[in-house]
Amino acid sequence: MNLRFYLLIAFLLFSRYAFSQTQEDYDELMTVVYSHPVNSTEAQAAAKQMYELVEKEEVLQTIANYMILANIYKTQVVNEKQADHLMEKANQLIYGYNPSSKGSDEWMTKHLLEMYLSKDQAKAAAKYLDKHPEFESFNNLNMVAGALSLFNELTMAGKYYEKAMNTELGIDEYRSYSGYAYYLCKMGEYNLVEELIAKMKKLSEESPELWTMSYTLEYLNTQSFYSLLIGDYHSYIIDQKNLFDNYPDQSADECNFVQSSYHSVLATAYELIGNYDQALQEYYLADSSIRASNLCFNTKYPDSPIPSYVYPSYNIFLAQIGRQSDFTKPLDQLLRETNEYYDGLKTDESITELGRASIVGFLGGKDYHDIYQSYLKDLVTRKDFSVSTSPFSTYAFFCVRDRKLETAFDTYKDLFHVNQEWINDLIFTFGEKTFVTYYNSKLKDGYNNYHSFVRILIDSQNSMKNKALEQVYDNLLLTKSISFKSTQKRKKTFVQSNSPEIIARYNQWLAKKQLLIRAYQQHEEQEDIKVLDRKENKPDINLDELQAEVQQLENQLVQLTQNYEELLTISSPGWKEVRDRLQEGEAAIEVARFQWKDQRYYDDKAYYAAYIIRKDSQQPEVVYLPATAEDLDGKYYNLYRNTIQQRLDDSRSYDQYWKPIQERLIGIRKVYFSADGIYHLINLPTLKNGESNQYLLDEIQIQYVTSTANLLEDESTIKPKNSVLLGRPAYDTKGETTKPLSSDELQTRSFIGNFDEQSVIDLPGTEEEILAVKREMEKQRVQTRSYLGSEATEEVLYDLENPSILHIATHGYWNKTDNDASEKYRMFNAMINSGLLLAGVVNYYTADELPMSHDGVLTAYEAQNLALDGTDLVVLSACETGLGHFDAGEGVYGLQRAFRSAGATSIINSLWKVDDQATKDFMIAFYSHYLSGATKLHAFTAAQKSMQTKYNDPYYWGAFVLVGR
Incomplete structure (x- = not known):
């Protein structure tokens, strides 16, 4: 039985629950005992009556009642023999054995105590349980399974967990599910873990009062552990705070172990979310408080097995952030103490040795190679999803730092092979939010760190650099927008099943x-x-x-849908397949934003790399943007955006974002460009070359793609058959119009403020646009349905059935979400905080009561569920429809992603507030070319150039971006 369970039981000794009148009598006698002095005549008499009542009434013979009475005979009516007898009765119920049965002593004194010490002893306990089925209680089965799981005997553990979960229990019998939840995490069955956590939560609300606190703490603890395992570190902090706030009164914890543990938990969480200053402070407090707690305990209990050694978390973190000079002890002493500590542990080597190797590696010692290599070999075969493949990337980091580059190269190669298998094992056992969270925190590090490794190889002119460049491009083809790919596949499987x-x-x-x-x-x-x-x-x-x-x-x-394996597999082409689809004069570019990782595990520098392949490439080549990612994301982007908004001349942005790349594109006339990071917000054709005094629009053709793997998809040449057009919604359906524009107001399709009649202005240009586009469609005999005014509703969109073209002209908006939100809510928030305004929005949000009906706002969260699998083009003729929450390597969570997830092949969306009249002119120009037979890209470029001659400034012609083929 684990220590935490005993602590919970001890806390609950004074809880009261009236099972019956008999239980009430028992509880009243307990009150008598505690209301009189220790060993008083009254206390002894009441205790005796309690004992006689329990012996007489079978309904009172519960774990809790025996433990309460045992505690009374230990503290209030001092009789150690009777206390032991009553505790034995409680143990009989807990462990399901009869003290007179053969083997009871061996089970209680040997196997229960030793099964957690080694793999062999865990197996021996399981074997003993098989021979003595009379001991197969829920608790015994659960504990044996937990011990086997601890030592990674997962197949055996599953057998005993299954038996335990099928054991029937009464509502007054406590059952612990946390070990089973951890086992399911190891097996990658995360969807079942979530169901189990929900079950624990329900038990905490519905179980007898006696067990309420136990289930509450187990639910919070398991929820917290789950958040940690899947990498939702923001939630982990919240969960731990909730757990600590709900913990029993800690006044009896004289040595303050709970508080010490809490500092350790917070330190780890702050480290994982990148708040390094706060993490350092918490690690210092954790080490100091744990040292004080150990000293306190060893003083009170000189024979205690608790070691005086403190895990050097503070010093390890100092090493990770490059502050070895601030070590609190000499390195030799830290390494010596670490080895002495692990040499003294009597437990399974597969658990302890990785800990030893990790500490030694981070502190800067050298004795970690053999341990890591053995552990990684084992990890490949047993697939412990709770550990993930992060030990591979950690070991590779040590090798790169110590310039053991060949070993690092081989380790990365193994990592990527394992990761691809694990991705397909996991990607469809998760919902999208959970998979993204797990991938970003557990699998992504190796891919990110590899960019730094490749740069180190190139800078040192290492012969492995060409192979590494091929690998990094292949990695990008697999991982870029991986969750987006899985969402599309998942939806396709649901619909086509x-x-x-x-x-x-x-x-x-x-x-x-x-x-x-x-x-x-x-x-x-x-x-x-x-x-x-x-x-x-x-x-x-x-x-x-x-x-x-x-x-x-x-x-x-x-x-x-687990039987639809052929549909639920993520694969990607190799870089050569992409190269072979290029024409002469074309190039494919994959941009990646990566955190620098060389001598420091946590470095504050990040960079952008552009990986380029041409038709004749023997291997990919790479350009590293000279400015740091911090500058490109910050001051240089602010310069770009301000000059666009203020209609100012800007030649510096070209030098920062494109010139270093352009120097490798001699002879290239067209680029397939897959963006990452800030490049999602830069419309490259609007960059002005200071030397030629021309915009990039006039120098090279750029086609934005989600991934350059999209080149393997055939570009649609089929003429659109039908279209759906929505425009100038009646935001206030009672008046059919909303606030008109005054002559001095900026005529943009942005939304600023609240959903009321004073904020949502009318857009007459959108009606002109819809009617003009409709005329162009009808000229080309494209079947068209248009919706204006009060007809331009959400319901129209929900009823869509894969039109060839969907065109929406209205207000768009994007509200920046809280970066401190938990991972599961950050993406959710991003998808509901970007949207389009449709008919009736003002009526809804100014009503006396808000009905549970459509509100006139189509959020990205809703748009991703539209039926657009056969839609070739979606045009979002509104403001800022290309904005959202950025996830490096995954793209933008917002409207663009939503409509692509819904099935649309290509999207036209905007990066800034768009002028109403200029937008109308742009769209008319685009459709006149597109419906006359031009490809989407040629029609889009022609529209930009025609607008350029009319308006000149990129604010008017450069807001829109075409993404997709």
Whole structure:
């Protein structure tokens, strides 16, 4: 039985729960005992009556009652023999054995105590349990399974966990699920973990009062552990704070171990989210407080096995951030103490030796190679998803730092092979949010670190650099927008499964997501008094529970589609396949933003790399942008955006973002460009070459693609068959128009402020645009449906069935989300904080009561569920529809991603506030070319150039970007 469980039971000794009148009598006698002095006549008499009552009434013979009585005979009515007897009774119930049965002593004194010390002893306990089925209680099965799982005997562990979970228990019997949850994490069954956590939460709310605190702490602890394992570190901090706040009264913890542990937890969490100053402070407090706690305990209990050695977390972190000069002890002493500590541990080597190797490696010692290589070989075969493949990238970092480059090269090669397998094992056992979180925190490091390794090879002219360049390009083809690819595949599988059960569950999932977005919008409005001056009658909305229900339905869908393996596999072409699709004079460019990693594990420098291949490339080549990523993302982007907004001349942006790349593109007339980071916000054709005094639009053709792997997809040459056009929605359907523009107002399609009649201005240009586009469509005999005014509603979009073209002209908006939000909510927030305004939005948000119905806002979260699998082009003729939350390597979470996820092949969206009249002219020009037979890219470029001659300034002609083929 683990120590935490005993602590919980001890805390609950004084809890009261009236099972019956008999239990009430028992509880009243307990009150008598504790209301009189220790060993008083009254206390002894009441204790005796309690004992007789328990012996007489079978309903009172529970674990809790025996433990309460045992504690009374140990502290209030001092009788050690009777206390031991009662504790033995409790143990009989806990471990399911009869003291008179053969083997009880061996089970209690040997196997229960030793099964956690080594793999062999865990197996021996399991074997003993098989021979003595009378001991197969929930607790015994659960503990044996936990011990086997600890030593990575996962197949055996699963057998005993399955037996334990099938054991029937009464509501008054406590059952611990945390070990099973950890086992499922090891196996990668994360969707089942979430269901188990929900079960624990329910038990904490519905179980007898006696167990409420136990289940609450186990639920919070498991939730916290799960957040840590999947890499949702922001949630981990919140979960740990909730756990600490709910922990029993710690006044009895004289040596303050709980507080010490709390500092360690926070230190780890702050490190993982990149808050290094706070992490350093917490590590210092953790080391200091743990040292004080150990000293306190060893003083009180001289024979205690607790070691005086303190894990050198503070010094390790100093080494990770490059501050070895601040070590609190000499390096030799730290390494010696580390080895002495691990030599003294009597546990499984596979657990302890990796810890030893990690500490030695981070501190700068050299004795880590053999341990890591043995451990990694084992990890490949057993696939411990809770550990993930991070030991590979850590070991590779040590090798690069110590310039063992050949070993690093081989380690990275193994890592990428394992990662590709693991990605396909995991990607469809998760919902999208959870997979992105896991991938970013557990699998992505190796790919990111490899960019630094390649640069080190190139700078040192190492002969492995060419092979490394091939590998890094292949990595980008696999991993860039990997979650986006999985979302598309998942949706395709749901829709094409032909399974009535899957389709019904899919529709249920979509409906629940709609309910969630309605609830979220109502919640946000009620938090904003500026929008609604209504403080009373707020509905009780639990967003966490609704989101959990959405996640549960997605998990169920994933489970139902596990047989569709051929559809649920992520693969990618090699760089040579992309090269072979290029024509003469074409190049493909993959941009990557990466954190620098060489001598310091945590470095504050990041860079951009542009990997280039041509038709005749023998291997990819690379350009490293000279400025740091911090400067390109910050001051240089601010310069670019300000000059665009202020209509000023700008030749410096070209030098920063394109000139170093252009120097490698001699003879290239067309580029397929896959962006990353800040390049999602830079419209390259608007950059002005100071030497030629021309915009990039006039010097080279650029086609934006999600990944250069898109070159293997055939460009659509089929003439559009039908289209759906929405424009000039009646934001206020009662008046059919909203606030008109005054002559001095900026005529843009942006949305600023709240959803009321004073903020949502009318856009007459959008109606002209829709009518003009419709005329162009009809000329080319494209079947067209147009919706204006009160007809331009959300419902129209939800009823779509794969039109060839979808064109929406209205207000768009993007509200920047909180970067401190947890991972699971950050993406959710990004997808609901970008959207398009449609008919009735003002009516909805100025109503006396907010109905649970469509609100006139199509968020990106909703748009990703539209039926657009056969749609060749979506045009978002609105402001800032290309903005959103940036995830390095994954793209932008916002409207562009949403419509691509819904199935659209190509998207036209905007990067800044767009002028109403100029946008109308641009769209008319685009369609006149496109519907006459030009490709989308040629039509788009022609429209830009025609607008350039009319308006000149890129503010008017450069806001829109075409992404896709």
